[in-house]
Amino acid sequence: MSLTDQDISRIANLARLELQPDEQQRMLSKINDFFSIVEQISAVDTTGVVPMAHPVDAMANTGGIHLRLRPDVASEPNQRDANQRSAPAVERGLFLVPKVIE
Amino acid sequence: MTDLHTLSVKALAESLRSRQVSAVEVATRFLARTGGNPNNAFLDIDSEVTLAQARASDAKLADGTAGPLEGVPVAHKDVFVTRDFATTAGSKILNGYRSPFDATVVQRLRSAGMVSLGKLNCDEFAMGSSNENSAYGAVTNPWDTTRVPGGSSGGSAAAVAAGLTPAATGTDTGGSIRQPAAFCGITGIKPTYGRASRYGMIAYASSLDQAGPMARSAEDCALLLSAMCGPDLDRDSTSLDVPAENFSAKLDNSLAGVRVGIPKEFFGDGLASDVRSAIDTALTQLQDLGAKLVPISLPRTELSIPVYYIIAPAEASSNLSRFDGVKFGHRTQDYTDLGDMYKKTRAEGFGEEVKRRIMTGAYVLSHGYYDAYYLQAQKIRRMIADDFQRAFAECDVIAGPVAPTVAWTLGNNANDPLADYLADIFTLPASLAGLPGMSLPVGFGTGHMPVGMQLIGNYLQEAQLLNVAHQYQMNTDFHLQHPAGV
Amino acid sequence: MSKLVQGYEVVIGFETHAQLSTQSKIFSRAPTAFGAEPNTQACAVDMALPGTLPVMNVGAVERAIEFGLAVNAHVAERSIFARKNYFYPDLPKGYQISQFEIPVVQGGEVSFFLEIGKETAHKTVRLVRAHLEEDAGKSLHEDFIGQSGIDLNRAGTPLLEIVTEPDMRSSDEAVAYAKELHKIVTWIGICDGNMQEGSFRCDANVSVRKPGAALGTRREIKNLNSFKFMQQAIDYEVRWQIDQLEDGHAIEQATVLFDPDTGETRAMRTKEDAADYRYFPDPDLPPLVIGRDWVERVKTEMAELPRVMAERFVTQYGLPDYDATLLTQSKAAAAYFEATSQACGQPKLASNWIMGEVSRRLNTGDVTFDNLPVSAAQLGALISRITDNTISNSAARQVFDRLWNNPDQRVHDFNERGGFDYALTIVDKIIVDDGLKQMNDSSALEAIVDEVLAANPKNVQEFKAGNAKALNGLVGQIMKASKGKANPAQVNEMLNQKLG
DSSP: OOOOHHHHHHHHHHTTOOOOHHHHHHHHHHHHHHHHHHGGGGGSOOTTOOOOOOGGGGOTTTOTTSOOEEOOOOOOOOOHHHHTTTOSOEETTEEEEEOOOO | OOOGGGSOHHHHHHHHHTTSSOHHHHHHHHHHHHTTOGGGOEEEOOHHHHHHHHHHHHHHHHHTOOOTTTTOEEEEETTBOOSSSOOOTTOGGGTTOOOSSOOHHHHHHHHTTOEEEEEEOOSGGGOOSSSTTOTTOOOOBTTBTTBOOOSSSHHHHHHHHTTSOSEEEEEESSSTTHHHHHHHTOEEEEOSTTSSOOTTBOOSSTTTOEEEEEESSHHHHHHHHHHHOSOOTTTOTTSOOOOOOOGGGGOOOOOTTOEEEEEGGGGSTTSOHHHHHHHHHHHHHHHHTTOEEEEEOOTTTTTHHHHHHHHHHHHHHHHGGGOSSSSSSOOOSOOSSHHHHHHHHHHHHSOHHHHHHHHHHHHHHSTTTTIIIIIHHHHHHHHHHHHHHHHTTTOSEEEEESSSSSOOBTTTTTTOHHHHHHHTTTTHHHHHHTOOEEEEEEEEOGGGOEEEEEEEESTTOHHHHHHHHHHHHHSOOGGGOOOTTO | OOOOBTTBEEEEEEEEEEEOOOSBOSSSSSBOOTTOSTTSSOOTTTTTOTTOOOOEEHHHHHHHHHHHHHTTOEEOSEEOEEEEEOOOTTOTTSEEEEEOSSOSEEOOEEEEEEEETTEEEEEEEEEEEEEEEEOOOEEEOTTSTTEEEEEOTTTTOEEEEEEEOSOBOSHHHHHHHHHHHHHHHHHTTSOOOOTTTTSEEEEEEEEEEOTTSOOOOOEEEEEEOSHHHHHHHHHHHHHHHHHHHHTTOOOOOEEEEEETTTTEEEEOOOOTTTTOOOOEEOTTSOOEEOOHHHHHHHHHHSOOOHHHHHHHHHHHHOOOHHHHHHHTSSHHHHHHHHHHHHHHSOHHHHHHHIIIIIHHHHHSSSOOGGGOSSOHHHHHHHHHHHHTTSSOHHHHHHHHHHHHHOGGGOOSOTTSHHHHHHHHHHHHHHHHHTTOOOBOOHHHHHHHHHHHHHHOHHHHHHHHTTOTHHHHHHHHHHHHHTTTOBOHHHHHHHHHHHHO
């Protein structure tokens, strides 16, 4: 299968990317180039194979496959100034954004 | 000492410990070499910061509280966040970003005594194989400045090869340490997934990203890797709870009887003859050192390309959502509303390849396609990991080429991203399985460009890889050769 | 028992977000306290600064396990955290870490009693699941011209999202369910239940259909933060949907907000791609594994659940289900009942008094079971004075009034017999002071009886003529004349002798 221009528009919106017309065209052809090599995976018989979400899954010898749990202790000091040092727009400690309409 | 910049990490550490040279002298010498930013390798330098660290190191060397690498310079790939240097990940969207904290890896190398020279250029968000995807310009290969240094840790590889730093940090998601190391004729290792903390490493593909050292020799890599690795249980849930190792102490075992697996899929038609002959020679040299070559098969090697280029972009599309112009980084100047602000900010901030991967990733995760692409890729990823375990029943380490060719010329693949993807074929399998892999220089190909050999080990077998590489390097001098003028 | 509205059946399902009462955030070490200065409790992880990673809080998992046990659900040995991807300014990472395919709590049910007029019915609502996730920050729209301010203090607060089957058939059932769920999470202490501060937020999925028809299209009412609004919102929504259908309009799936001022619901501006969250397992978080031993340990450490306690009240004290359920509405009420019935050895009487005299006074005034003016020992003493015929019920009510209005006489340590004895002396003193002691001296009573009979020949006639009712009139007169001190049983006996 190959993607359509509509697919590109839909995904660009999902990903919050503004694409210029020429960019959109290039995007479409490059991604379709890529999907030409992707299709071979559908031919692979994966019946009964457990998906591997993570490499630690495969590391039987490390046993490191469980989520580690941290004690419930609040130890982070207030570092608002340092954390907001690179913020584009801040007022009275709040991040400013164009009005959010609900 | 006139040739400080050609000394190994080991040699520098010794001369610093024996006070033949001070950390400030060493730092000053290397800072001088970075003047004019050769090869466009650096993205941020701040001699004040570097010299302050050097002075602190001299104090420790004086009062006997020095760390194992006290005073030895290092430079960090720009995907590691740093408090004292700007961090951009090679992207415009993070132009001028200052992190309030240091990455764990940066912290650990500093507490081992290393002095930071600055931040190194890389492909934007580590997405690329040629370092041409940096928003701050391509990096050139010190062996031939018309060629690429490889990627994504291209700045790291070029800086070491050009003698701008004795060692550097890199990150490897699909080959980003091994391939540039090969292209620039240096040594680099990607440890087992989870060995080095990912805290403070700007995420590209979380289930694949791994930090590692890049230096001239396996011996030097062992020194840095020993300092970088170890559990970071409070900060990284995927950090392995296995004690740090002193890899330097495990380099002297003979190769007698070591079984080296040769995957036939790594030696197909796709492999350039110049690379092939260099690798073949290296394999015979390993044989001469007592190693036993065993033919093996990694049948899904070719599938690793689509599998990787589905999984990595999927994770990336989500990891890069935080770059939205709200909390940090670039925000577009003119926008009509919130949605417009998001779209313009991200359109301006991200480069073309990054956008392409975000789009691909969002697509394979989107409604109706998840099972066919993402889930199917994860299943094949499991099969690829299982193939390796079958192979390791017959051998101790796997050896083969890092890349099908030597470094190509700048702009060569500019309009053909797929060509870059295909060139990753030999490094992707180990990445998908989370196995440790390294690259060491084993000769030269067309245009006297370096050729790298890849070694892949089983989980947590970094010591064995480093040992094989070190034994090889004790009997060869490719790792000691420099580009002209260095 | 589903009642129809204009011939339509109402179908309601709930999604409740309960903030878990942990000290620190679910994936970071920042504090969770409410009401701090903007962004002072949002650390680098909560702000999604580059390079930060999540590390799971054991306290959140422990609370999820407690909830699972409280609602008889299955606590999954292995559950998965997934990323829910969407862009919103109060969502710092551009995705929410939640659970999708495999949640930590699976199944379960919530049962409660519900009064419909005079009837009380028992209702069980099935749970689909409860999963762990992180809360988002807050957008403040006030006093920023054309802009919103983002406060991420709340971002990363642990939430348990509790999802029901569409089992509720009226707003009454919905509110009763929400109250029961609220009781459970506060009883076991995993959530402070503060609805104003948003610690317990309910979303109601409402649809209507003709009986027997397939489920109608639902509209989701978001963030109902009081039981009162919940009822108003659902009732309005039901009427609205029925009107739409009656006018021949189809219902379109939507998310709506309830406006307490207008009492109406209105559709939210929906994110056009809300449908496509691109869920996938979070590669930063390996599977959450909960061993049976852990679940067992939590079980043994957990406080007795209201459901279990109610069952015990039935078996141990022989109370009816209804009494047992009402008495276990709160820990304090249950404790007060147990102390009282232990003091007097009369569980049913204790229950009657608590559900009668005590709760009647609680409904008026700001007294709660935690600060009752009448201690359990005093009520116990009072009841024991009824059972030993010292005072009549009506007299007892007068004593109770005095105790209630003179809280200075409280006996605090009512668990000690000493406390009970002291309570007895207080009760007895009031009985003597107010002369409420039951008149068991028959000659005195006889005098009153004769007086009343003489004064009411008409009643006597009627009774002799066979009208039993007439006797009640006489008894009433006699009780009145004795200022409630006569023993009704004795009075009846005496009348039967004299008139028999």
